[in-house]
Amino acid sequence: MRILQILHNHKAGGAENHLAALSEGLRARGHEIEFVGAASSRVAGMMGAAGFPVHDLDFRGHYDLPSLYRLVALARRGRFDLIHTHLVRAARYGRLAAAASRTPLTCTVHDLLSWRHYPRRSRIIAVSDAVRRNLVDKGFDAGRIHVIHPGARDCSLGDGTAEARVEARAELGLDDDTTAIGIIGRVAEVKAHDVALEAIGQLAALTARPFRLVIVGPLTGWGRELQARCTRPEVSWLGARQDIPRLLAAIDICIQPSLSEGMPLALMEAASAAKPVVASKVGGVPEIIEDEHSGLLIPPRSASELAAALARLIERPSEARRFGECLHGRFASEFSLAVMVQRTEQHYRAMLQGDR
Helix, strand or coil: CEEEEEECCCCCCHHHHHHHHHHHHHHHCCCEEEEEECCCCHHHHHHHHCCCCEEECCCCCCCCHHHHHHHHHHHHHHCCCEEEEECHHHHHHHHHHHHHHCCCEEEEECCCCCCCCCCCCCEEEECCHHHHHHHHHCCCCHHHEEECCCCECCCCCHHHHHHHHHHHHHHHCCCCCCEEEEEECCECHHHCHHHHHHHHHHHCCCCCCCEEEEEECCECHHHHHHHHHCCCCCEEEEECCCCHHHHHHHCCEEEECCCCCCCCHHHHHHHHCCCCEEEECCCCHHHCCCECCCEEEECCCCHHHHHHHHHHHHHCHHHHHHHHHHHHHHHHHHHEHHHHHHHHHHHHHHHHHHHC
């Protein structure tokens, strides 16, 4: 199949990583992939570096007629079997281009917030059951929505884990007795890093063991302000990093105190590395973490419950290991890239058969 992937976003998040991984997996299965997006975006850089044709279109607002005209021309000229969009702006322009070029369309919805501009007559991929339920509640036809978890790379390092752990912990200044608590992902208000910092302030009263919060991810304006206000010595800000598997080897517990989530990539990567997790019970998170079995779920905006859950795992390392092992089993069966690529390919074939 010839597939045109469209994503307009200048951020560096789960949707962008998902698209790049999906494209590489589909190419490995013999499909031809081309990408449309702003050339200055991180995802365009990822796609170009991976050898995919990149078409530079920076859709400015919802009424960029020159960009729409160029997209329609590309869709007609490229003779694609289907167009696959990600996030809301790409869905808006992709719907119009697909109609003008008579190309089948599918749209992936990655979150619970942006539902208004998705086409209601096209096939939709929801990244979680929570996203699917939200769309149905908004009046979308349940029969047109297919849940495919986005999948994550395998961040386990196998025989190299022990060596990577020693090297990364030495780089971070962590001794053997210190529990490293990791929060990975863009530092934005919806990810509730402020709640994590508040919990860290309460944690010393709940455990005598040493700990460190390691914050990994690109900073938004809100994130830079939060970092500037943070004076806690037990917090390390690493910024955006490309060596996540190596950092996960160094981390003992992962947290995700988000206020809203579709299907968080960071949790699936933590699962691949068999890390115990404490996360907010929001969006698609319970589809990854089964409370008290493969991790601990807490209410959003509750620093006290986050602190208590962290203290419990720090004080009970055998329980923490058991949670991590159970979570790793979930990754292998549900959240690997291979499973995601296979299910997406099946979705493509089913929708094309339906169109014919």
